[in-house]
Amino acid sequence: MKYSMSGRSRRYGSALEPYLYLLPSLVIFTLFVGIPTLGAVVLSLLSWDGYTAPRFVGLANYVQAFSDPIFWLSLWHNVVLIPYYVLLPAVLGLAPAAVVHHLKLRGSSIFRVGFFLPYIMPGVLIGVVWRWMLNPAFGPVNSLLGLVGIQPLGWLGDFNLALPSVGLIGAWATYGFCYVVFLAGLQKIPQELYEAARIDGASGWQEFLAVTLPGLRGEIAVVIAVNLINALKVFDVIWATTRGGPGRSTSVVVLYMLENAFNINRVGYGSVLGVIIAVLTLGLTLVTLRLFGESSD
Numbered sequence: 098m099k100y101s102m103s104g105r106s107r108r109y110g111s112a113l114e115p116y117l118y119l120l121p122s123l124v125i126f127t128l129f130v131g132i133p134t135l136g137a138v139v140l141s142l143l144s145w146d147g148y149t150a151p152r153f154v155g156l157a158n159y160v161q162a163f164s165d166p167i168f169w170l171s172l173w174h175n176v177v178l179i180p181y182y183v184l185l186p187a188v189l190g191l192a193p194a195a196v197v198h199h200l201k202l203r204g205s206s207i208f209r210v211g212f213f214l215p216y217i218m219p220g221v222l223i224g225v226v227w228r229w230m231l232n233p234a235f236g237p238v239n240s241l242l243g244l245v246g247i248q249p250l251g252w253l254g255d256f257n258l259a260l261p262s263v264g265l266i267g268a269w270a271t272y273g274f275c276y277v278v279f280l281a282g283l284q285k286i287p288q289e290l291y292e293a294a295r296i297d298g299a300s301g302w303q304e305f306l307a308v309t310l311p312g313l314r315g316e317i318a319v320v321i322a323v324n325l326i327n328a329l330k331v332f333d334v335i336w337a338t339t340r341g342g343p344g345r346s347t348s349v350v351v352l353y354m355l356e357n358a359f360n361i362n363r364v365g366y367g368s369v370l371g372v373i374i375a376v377l378t379l380g381l382t383l384v385t386l387r388l389f390g391e392s393s394d
Contacts, residue, residue, distance in 0.1 A: 134375070137368045137371050137372055137375075138368075138372055140364055140365055140368035141158055141159070141365060141368040141369040141371075141372050142154065142155055142156070142158070142365070143364075143365045144157075144158070144365050145364045145365050146362040146363070146364065147362050147364050148362070151365070154365070158365050158366050158368075158369040159369055159373075161366065161369075162366070162369050162370060162373060167345065167348070167353060168350070168353060168370065170345060170348065171345075171348045171349050171350045171352070171353045172350055172374075174260060174346075174347060174348060174349050175328060175329050175331070175349050175350055175374075177260060177264070178260070178263070178264050178267065178328045178331060178349070179325065179328045179329075180264075181261070181263075181264025181265060181267050181268045181328075182264065182267045182268065182271060182324050182325070182327050182328035182331070183320075183321055183324040183325055183328060185264075185265075185268040185272070186267075186268050186271040186272035186274070186275045186320075186324055187272075187275050187317070187320050187321070187324070189268065189272035189275065189276075190212075190272045190273070190274070190275025190276035190277075190278070190279055190320070191275065191276075191279050191313075193208065193212070193276055194275075194276050194279040194280040194283060195279075195283065195305065195309065197280065198280060198283040198284065208276075209276070209277055209280065211273075212272070212273035212276040212277070213273040213274065213276070213277050214273065215269060215270045215271075215273050216270060216271060216273045216274040218270070219333070220270070220332075220333030220334045220337070221333050221334075221336070221337045222337075223266065223270050223333075223334055223337070224266070224333065224334045224335070224336065224337025224338040225337050227266045227269075227334075227338060228253060228337065228338045231252040231253055231262060231338075233249050233250065233251045233252070233254065234249075236252075238252070253338050253339050254342075254343055255343070256343055256344065256346045259339055259342070259343060259346050259347045260346055260347050262338075263334060263335055263338060263339065263347050266334055266338065267327070267328070267331060267334060270334070271324055271327060274320070274323070274324075275320050275324070278316050278319055278320055279313060279316055279320070281316070282312065282313045282315070282316035283309070283312075283313070285312075286308065286309065286312035286313075290308045290312070291304055291308055294307060294308055314389060315389075317389050318385060318386055318388075318389035321385050321389060322382045322385045322386055325378070325381055325382060325385060326378055326382060329350070329374060329377065329378045329381070330351055330374065330378065331349055331351065332349065332351040332352055332355070335347050335349060335352060336352065341353075341356075350370055350373075350374045351371075351374065353370060354367045354370035354371050354374070355367065357370065
C-alpha cells in the first residue's frame with residue numbers, strides 16, 4: 098500500500114512538473130500584465146480625475162470615445178502609419194536579406210548587426226536624433242538636398258509632411274528587425290527547392306515567388322504581427338519629434354490617451370482609449386497570424 102501511494106505521488110509530481118516550470122512566467126505575467134489590464138478595464142467604467150472619489154458611469158466613456166472626433170483622427174493617423182511600419186520595413190528587410198543569402202556575401206554578420214542596431218535603440222533617442230537631422234535650418238538632410246538644388250523642407254513642422262516623416266523614421270527603425278527575421282527564415286529553406294525550380298527553367302523572380310515567399314510564410318506572419326503592434330502603439334518617436342503636432346497632424350491614440358489621463362486628469366476616459374487600442378491590436382494580430390501563420394505542408 099505504501100509503495101502504491103509513493104508511486105502515485107511520483108506520477109502526480111511528474112504531471113505537475115511542466116506547470117511548475119511555467120509558474121514563474123505566469124506569476125510575472127499576472128503581476129505586470131494581467132492585473133494592470135484588469136485595472137484599466139475597471140477604470141474605464143469610472144469617471145475619475147485621479148484625486149476625488151471615482152464615480153461609476155458604466156459604458157458612458159466608451160460611448161463618448163466613439164463619438165469623439167479627435168479619437169477618430171488619432172486612430173486614422175495610426176492607420177496611415179501602418180504601411181510605413183509594416184509594409185515598407187518588410188520590403189526593405191527582405192530585399193537585402195535575399196541578396197545576402199543567395200549571393201552568400203562574406204561578412205553577413207556585420208550586415209546583421211548594422212541593420213538590427215536601430216531596432217534596439219530607444220525610440221526617444223531615435224526621435225531626438227532624427228529631429229536634429231530633419232531640422233529645417235541646420236539639419237544634414239536639408240543640407241544634402243540643398244546640394245542638388247532642392248529648397249529646405251519643414252519635415253516635422255509641415256502639416257502635410259509631418260506624419261509621413263514620422264512614418265519614414267519608424268520604417269528606418271524597424272527594417273533591421275525584418276532583415277534579421279527574413280535572413281534566418283531563408284537559411285531554413287531547402288536548397289533542393291531552388292535547384293528544382295532552376296531545372297524547370299524558372300527565372301530568379303519566379304524562384305522568389307514560387308520558393309522564397311512560400312518558404313517565409315511563418316516569418317512574414319511574425320514581421321507583420323510585430324510591426325502592426327508597433328504601428329498601433331507608437332508613441333515614443335512621435336513624442337520626441339513632434340509631440341503630436343503641428344496642431345494634431347501627428348496625434349495618435351496612445352498620445353491622446355496619455356493626454357487625457359495625465360494632462361487633463363480624465364483617467365477613466367484615458368483608460369477607455371487604452372482598452373480600445375489594446376482590443377484592436379489583439380484582434381488585428383490574431384487575424385494576421387490566422388491569415389499568414391498557417392504553414393503549408
